[in-house]
Amino acid sequence: MKFPRPRRILLYVLLIFFAFMYVLPFWTCITTSLKTEKDVINTVPIEPAWPTLMPWMDALGIMERPLLNSFIFTLFATIFSCFIGSINGYVLSKIRFKGSEMIFLFFTIGIFIPYQSVLIPLLLTMSRLRLYNSIQGLILVHTVYGIPICTLLFRNFYGEIPDTLIMAAKTDGAGTWTIYRRIVLPLSSAPFVVAGVFQFTSIWNDFLFGLVLARGSEALPASVALANLKGTTTAFWNVQMAGALWYALPVVIVYLILGKYLIKGYMAGAVKG
Amino acid sequence: MKENLIAFSILLPSILSVGYFVYASIGWNVIASISDWKGLEPSYTIIGFNHYAELFHDPVFWISLKNNLLLILLFVPASVLLGLFLAILLDMKVRGEGIFRTIYLLPFALSFVITASLWAWMYDPKTGVINILLEKIGLGFLKSGWVTDSSIAMYCVILALTWQFSGYTMLIFLAGIRSIPESQIMAAEVDGAYGFNLYRRIIIPQLKPSALAAFVILMVFTLKGFDFIYVLTGGGPGGWSTFVLPLEMFRETFTMTHFAYGAAIATVLFVIVMAVVLPYLYFSFRRKGE
Secondary structure (H helix, E strand, C coil): CCCCCHHHHHHHHHHHHHHHHHHHHHHHHHHHHCCHHHHHHHHCCCCCCCCCCCHHHHEECCCCHHHHHHHHHHHHHHHHHHHHHHHHHHHHHCCCCHHHHHHHHHHHHHHCCCCCHHHHHHHHHHHCCCCCCCHHHHHHHHHHHHHHHHHHHHHHHHCCCCHEEEEHHHHCCHHHEEEEEEEHHHHHHHHHHEEEHHHHHHHHHCCCEEEEHHHCCCCCHHHHHHHHCCCCCCCCHHHHHHHHHHHHHHHHHHHHHHHHHHHHHHHHHCCCC | CCHHHHHHHHHHHHHHHHEEEEEEEEHHHHHHHHHHCCCCCCCEECCCHHCCCCHHHHHHHHHHHHHHHHHHHHHHHHHHHHHHHHHHHHHHCCHHHHHHHHHHHHHHHCCCHHHHHHHHHHCCCCCHHHHHHHHHHHHHHHHHHHHHCCCCCHHHHHHHHHHHHHHHHHHHHHHHHHCCCEEEHHHHCCCCCHHHHHHHHHHHHHHHHHHHHHHHHHHHHCCCCCCHHHHCCCCCCHHHHHHCHHHHHHHHHHHHHHHHHHHHHHHHHHHHHHHHHHHHHHHHHHHHHC
């Protein structure tokens, strides 16, 4: 829509005003993370001071192991849930069988449940499997709870692959598995990026499962480690902000490079049933 | 027939694991809620619905429910309206649309633990940026304790959450606006609908499905959202001023080890969320079937 000139100026004033409001918390976070404790108290938060990297070093010292933990379980759970979702999505969209809609609904409801309602049984299950407080346990949990959304993402995408392609392969005698490997999988780079980016960021960002299932140190995720920094006297605001930035870094990089795929993931979760 | 079997056997591991970790676990949680399980050792002695009756007399439960309702009444509409406003702004053939969109959506991509940490720093009464900026621009009388003041802490939470979520609702509305056929908009322009009039008469009425999706998703979030408030205020100050149901469930279960009671709160939460989600899923499945 084109507006006359004075209104267009107002438009940009509004856009920039909101951009300022959205950036302000990040800006004060960055400036604070580069200040000494003294400067944090004596200077205005939005004004940069003579920069020091000490808070970043201190924060890394505390967050190093948790960041590594998060990276490992996020990576594996992302890969597993995407592959499982891809196979499920293929079966649910390309093989017409009785009850396929019901099974799809069965998975879809799993996207929306409040995790509080499975938390207590989950804790018991994980300690019986001796997976409480372990990286393997977090991989299992994030994989299983990722299956519903991944199945939905892949099923919606595979709906766009023409059935004739599958039929042709079938008449050539290709089995279900061969069709998946030779035809469907090579066409799947787009949904793998969408689901992969979506899963990576949501698992990386998770807090609740990490808090309940990994309260020790061997498997502590970065989210819980960062939350533990808050309110401690050892980590002042500058160290906390640096810790937040370390933890944010992978997601920010993914968001800036692959943002448009992440948006597709957000939209699929929102609009489609 | 053979294909049915193949399809089913491929899906079986997923059906079993989701069946166990979602459906059976929800059932198990309901059973735990009618047991007498207190303390770290699980107990399966069924004592009936006592815990649900107790909920009615538990002031913290009512405070939590009230705060959840406050979120639904204030945070959800605020995010939906701000998102709609931003989407309309961005739809006006803006130069650098991609940059603005990237900025507005960034908070939503980040973990709640991060955004809550940022806001805790912003709200800090002594050295936080909000109070210091207010002082600098001569509005020092507006300085406040923010999240450390129990009378306004919940509103501070709502403001920060609106900041985090409005980029997401913007995205939903922007997609909705972009899916309206160009020809319709041009026809309306020929008829003299222009500028905000065009939005009011032609575009906004067609955004009902987007608005519905935004409302449902945000409502589900407000009901099950835990991380943000847990990190920003921990449910306080003054005891329970920002408690919500997920926090109350967590406190009863893992801090007090009242597992059965926590399970009852989780069940109530589950029922409320499903009352919002199931009708929505039903309608979107039916719409697609048509």
